[in-house]
Amino acid sequence: MADIARLAGVSVATVSRALNGSELISKETRERIAELARSLDYSINVSAKNLRLKQNHTVAVVIPYDKASRQHVSDPFFLAIVGSLADALTDRGFDMLLSRVDADNLDSAAHLYNSGMAIGVILIGQWRHHDQLNQLAARRVPIVVWGTQMPQQLYCTVGGDNVAGGQLATRHLLERGARRIVFVGDPQLPEVAHRFKGYSDALAAFGLAADPLLAVPCPFDANEARAGMTRLIESGVEFDAVFACSDVLASAVMQTLHLLGKPVPQSVSVVGYDDIEWASHSNPPLTTVRQPIRQAGVELVDALLLTVEGAAVSPRSLPVELIVRDSTLHRAP
Amino acid sequence: MADIARLAGVSVATVSRALNGSELISKETRERIAELARSLDYSINVSAKNLRLKQNHTVAVVIPYDKASRQHVSDPFFLAIVGSLADALTDRGFDMLLSRVDADNLDSAAHLYNSGMAIGVILIGQWRHHDQLNQLAARRVPIVVWGTQMPQQLYCTVGGDNVAGGQLATRHLLERGARRIVFVGDPQLPEVAHRFKGYSDALAAFGLAADPLLAVPCPFDANEARAGMTRLIESGVEFDAVFACSDVLASAVMQTLHLLGKPVPQSVSVVGYDDIEWASHSNPPLTTVRQPIRQAGVELVDALLLTVEGAAVSPRSLPVELIVRDSTLHRAP
DNA sequence: ATGAAAGCGCTAACAT
DNA sequence: ATGTTAGCGCTTTCAT
Numbered sequence: 001m002a003d004i005a006r007l008a009g010v011s012v013a014t015v016s017r018a019l020n021g022s023e024l025i026s027k028e029t030r031e032r033i034a035e036l037a038r039s040l041d042y043s044i045n046v047s048a049k050n051l052r053l054k055q056n057h058t059v060a061v062v063i064p065y066d067k068a069s070r071q072h073v074s075d076p077f078f079l080a081i082v083g084s085l086a087d088a089l090t091d092r093g094f095d096m097l098l099s100r101v102d103a104d105n106l107d108s109a110a111h112l113y114n115s116g117m118a119i120g121v122i123l124i125g126q127w128r129h130h131d132q133l134n135q136l137a138a139r140r141v142p143i144v145v146w147g148t149q150m151p152q153q154l155y156c157t158v159g160g161d162n163v164a165g166g167q168l169a170t171r172h173l174l175e176r177g178a179r180r181i182v183f184v185g186d187p188q189l190p191e192v193a194h195r196f197k198g199y200s201d202a203l204a205a206f207g208l209a210a211d212p213l214l215a216v217p218c219p220f221d222a223n224e225a226r227a228g229m230t231r232l233i234e235s236g237v238e239f240d241a242v243f244a245c246s247d248v249l250a251s252a253v254m255q256t257l258h259l260l261g262k263p264v265p266q267s268v269s270v271v272g273y274d275d276i277e278w279a280s281h282s283n284p285p286l287t288t289v290r291q292p293i294r295q296a297g298v299e300l301v302d303a304l305l306l307t308v309e310g311a312a313v314s315p316r317s318l319p320v321e322l323i324v325r326d327s328t329l330h331r332a333p
Numbered sequence: 334m335a336d337i338a339r340l341a342g343v344s345v346a347t348v349s350r351a352l353n354g355s356e357l358i359s360k361e362t363r364e365r366i367a368e369l370a371r372s373l374d375y376s377i378n379v380s381a382k383n384l385r386l387k388q389n390h391t392v393a394v395v396i397p398y399d400k401a402s403r404q405h406v407s408d409p410f411f412l413a414i415v416g417s418l419a420d421a422l423t424d425r426g427f428d429m430l431l432s433r434v435d436a437d438n439l440d441s442a443a444h445l446y447n448s449g450m451a452i453g454v455i456l457i458g459q460w461r462h463h464d465q466l467n468q469l470a471a472r473r474v475p476i477v478v479w480g481t482q483m484p485q486q487l488y489c490t491v492g493g494d495n496v497a498g499g500q501l502a503t504r505h506l507l508e509r510g511a512r513r514i515v516f517v518g519d520p521q522l523p524e525v526a527h528r529f530k531g532y533s534d535a536l537a538a539f540g541l542a543a544d545p546l547l548a549v550p551c552p553f554d555a556n557e558a559r560a561g562m563t564r565l566i567e568s569g570v571e572f573d574a575v576f577a578c579s580d581v582l583a584s585a586v587m588q589t590l591h592l593l594g595k596p597v598p599q600s601v602s603v604v605g606y607d608d609i610e611w612a613s614h615s616n617p618p619l620t621t622v623r624q625p626i627r628q629a630g631v632e633l634v635d636a637l638l639l640t641v642e643g644a645a646v647s648p649r650s651l652p653v654e655l656i657v658r659d660s661t662l663h664r665a666p
Numbered sequence: 667a668t669g670a671a672a673g674c675g676c677t678a679a680c681a682t
Numbered sequence: 683a684t685g686t687t688a689g690c691g692c693t694t695t696c697a698t
Contacts, residue, residue: 001691011669016693024667043448047380048691051674061431063419074610079412086396086433095450098394098431100419115376116675117428139374160537210397221615251614258616281555281584283616291605344685359683381675384690416670449691588672 001044004036013284020042050116058095059304060118063262064103075220075248077274077291078124083148085122086301092301094193096111096261106132112297113141120144120308122300125191126157142307143298149190152168156307157315158299165289166198168322169271174206177331178241178269182226182232184216185245192245195273200254213237218262220245222252229256240331244296247272247279250286265329275323285325292318334377335346337369352377372385383449386595389429392637393449393451394418397436397458408581410607411457417630418455425634439465453477453641455633459490459523473639475605477633481524482648488641490648491632497526498622499531502576505620507539510664511574511602517549517558517586518578519586525578528606532576546570553578555585562589573601573664580605580612583610583619587660607657611658618658625651 001019005012010029011157018025018033025033037043045052050056082098089096097118101108106129112118119142125132126147136143137154147157173181183199185192189247200210215238216228225244229252242257244250248273255263262268264284272279275290306313334352338345343362351358358366370376383389390554394415405524414494415431422429430451434441439462442515445451449579459466470487491651496579506514516532518525533543547570549561553611567574575590577583581605583605587597597617605612632649639646 012667012691013670016691017668020693026582026667029667041443041447043444045449045691047384047449048674049693051380051384051676052692052694058430074413074416076409076611078410079409081415082415082431083407083412083433086431090433096431098419098429100414100416100423110374111376114374116378116380175617191504196553201379206458222610225693236669248614251611255614255616255618277555277581278409278584278611281581281588283588311688345675347684349675350684353677357683357687362683378675381690383673384678384692385678436674466689587680 001042002169004033004040004042008033013040056116056119057093058097058118059301060099060109060112060121061103062099062106062109062112062121062123064106064123064127064129065100067102067104071301072168075246076276076278077248077293080276080293081124081296083277084293084296086298087100087294088297088328090299092305094301103129106136108137110139110141114120120304122146122304124152124154126159130190130325142304144304144313146296146300148194149317150190150198153315156303156313158192159315159317160289160291160296161300161318162194162320163198163201164194165207165273165291165320166243167202167246168198168320169195169273169289170199170202171205172322172324173241173243173269173271174202174208176269176328179208180211180239181215181243182216182229182239182240182242183210183245184215184218184228184249186217186219186315188214188217189219213240218249220248222248225249225252226256230260233260233262234258241328242268244270245273247274247276247286247288249273250288250327251278251282252266254282254286265327269328271328271329279323280325282327284327287325288323290321290323292320334375337366337373337375341366341369359487365418377392384627389449390426391430391451392422392634393430393432393442393445394456395432395434395439395445395454395456397439397456397460397462398433400435400437408439408579409609409611410579410581410626412440413609413626414457414629417626418633419630420627421526421634424636425542427634432604436460437464438463439469443469443472443474443561453637455479455637456479459483459492461521463523475637477646478638479629479633481527483523486648489635489636489646490523491629491630492648492650493622493624493653494650495533495653496531497529498624499528499533499576500535500652501531501653502528502606503532503535504517504538505655506576506602506661507535507541509602509661512541513544513547513572513574515547515549515572515574515575516543516578517551517561517582519550519552520548521550522526522552528578547572548608551582552574553581555581558582558585559589562586566593566595568589574661575601575603577603578606580607580609580619580621583621583660584611584615587615587617600662602661604661611654613658615660617660618662621656623654623656625653633654
């Protein structure tokens with residue numbers, strides 16, 4: 001900026017004002033300076049500006065990763081959320097700082113805020129870190145989490161309506177004549193627990209109860225889903241449908257069923273969750289519960305910005321929708 | 334920092350030194366100050382530090398998006414690269430600023446550098462922006478691109494070996510008895526052009542020539558691939574295999590073949606490209622050319638850091654590998 | 667309409 | 683071993 005001032009024969013103050021479009025500076029000078037800046041590929045130094053103005057237009061987006069399992073989040077659904085956040089933040093003029101953070105040490109998320117790098121944190125996935133998240137919030141880190149509402153939470157969550165999602169999927173299967181529906185997912189995770197509740201509710205509405213034999217507890221990991229389904233089938237338990245808690249799991253389930261000679265949907269119906277892009281191209285195309293990804297980004301960002309302004313933002317649950325495709329078939333009851 | 338200095342009864346300089354682990358400060362004081370900082374949730378202000386030190390530990394990662402088609406990049410492969418970059422950058426102590434940028438106006442990528450927000454730019458996907466990228470490089474923006482080597486390029490590319498990939502896929506199909514192999518992809522894109530060269534080379538080695546009738550030109554978009562394949566089939570052209578330039582395209586191709594009564598692999602073999610997670614769970618599991626995603630992140634980051642240091646980094650082509658699964662079948666020649 | 671000067675939070679000579 | 687001071691690049695009050 002000093003360079004420009006010298007070249008333009010004015011003071012840095014004038015350059016600063018000109019580049020910020022101040023009306024105080026004559027239009028002529030303003031344009032001359034703008035031109036000069038362009039030809040020099042000059043852009044205002046954002047750090048210095050922020051420092052002086054005590055402002056900041058960066059939001060940290062954090063993807064926890066599990067150090068134990070060395071598992072890097074690669075679920076397309078979460079990556080899609082990242083994309084959606086990138087859009088929503090760009091639209092509102094914010095920059096996005098993306099970090100992977102050790103799930104056991106979410107404190108480093110606080111660092112992103114305390115060090116002034118970001119005005120707040122959006123964390124993708126609640127997992128089992130409810131307590132850690134509460135601690136972060138208690139330490140006044142503005143934080144919003146993609147997940148589900150928990151009792152006594154100090155942080156704001158935004159997430160799909162998991163109970164409704166579980167209900168939609170299960171009721172659909174029941175209406176199509178299924179009676180023994182396998183549940184694939186890890187009910188230790190809050191979101192999955194809610195989906196399980198929806199599953200149980202829908203069964204109850206049909207006068208049925210959730211059968212523990214039909215539970216395949218597994219994290220969001222295709223390999224574990226394959227293993228779990230294989231064990232289930234080998235155990236000889238009868239079932240006519242599967243509700244999987246993510247499309248990735250559903251994909252693994254369908255593959256396993258196919259391998260073990262149970263055609264989908266003729267022999268077993270399958271419903272997934274998320275409606276990632278792939279679900280519509282799978283074979284057969286997957287019936288699934290669509291989460292509103294686009295909206296998710298917008299709502300997460302809105303909630304964070306409100307939190308930053310000091311508002312107490314209440315958790316938000318977004319509507320989900322059943323997308324019926326070919327993986328669920330009508331069958332005689 | 335001033336607060337801490339006051340509370341500790343020392344000067345800010347001492348606090349600064351203490352927090353940076355200077356040996357000049359007595360261990361006792363250092364620990365007292367560290368404790369104080371912890372209890373106050375204090376972290377050094379990174380902007381101020383960077384400003385003072387004229388340093389910066391942020392790298393911009395840019396995903397161009399096509400404004401015309403309003404298409405937001407959602408291809409799992411590119412998102413996986415983002416994940417891989419996040420890991421590689423974290424490992425090296427860099428932060429990642431993720432931006433979506435209008436593909437027609439890549440200049441805004443220069444802004445990320447000129448404004449001091451990032452020390453350089455990693456751009457995911459070369460698309461048709463060779464000239465724009467050259468301009469960026471000419472303007473001295475440190476930039477590395479995931480893509481393929483072009484004549485007279487001023488910027489550094491890192492990418493899979495596309496010619497080899499095309500060859501591997503095609504030769505495999507030929508060896509399994511296929512003779513009329515459809516090519517699905519947009520040869521206007523440099524990477525796809527190279528894969529097409531590999532395809533042609535492999536055919537030539539078998540005494541065959543690429544048949545223009547067997548080309549389904551389409552961008553990385555599942556819908557267009559479906560439309561293109563449908564047209565091809567309806568035109569009545571005979572073919573016994575398909576080489577699709579991404580797994581997403583292959584997925585769409587398999588679905589279309591299935592719908593139109595051409596079972597994979599019995600009637601038609603299919604090879605994809607990328608080896609995204611899904612490829613191994615598809616039905617049937619997809620034979621595909623694996624790109625080294627993990628390595629990609631590392632190499633991109635290495636190349637950028639070298640570029641930042643002023644080195645002239647030559648383009649790098651990473652080895653690819655054929656992963657044979659069930660979508661390609663032995664057939665009688 | 668423009669300039670001079672102070673200060674954002676930090677670090678590194680240069681004292682002591 | 684610690685304090686004083688100047689300055690990173692910018693904005694803004696206060697002068698002119």
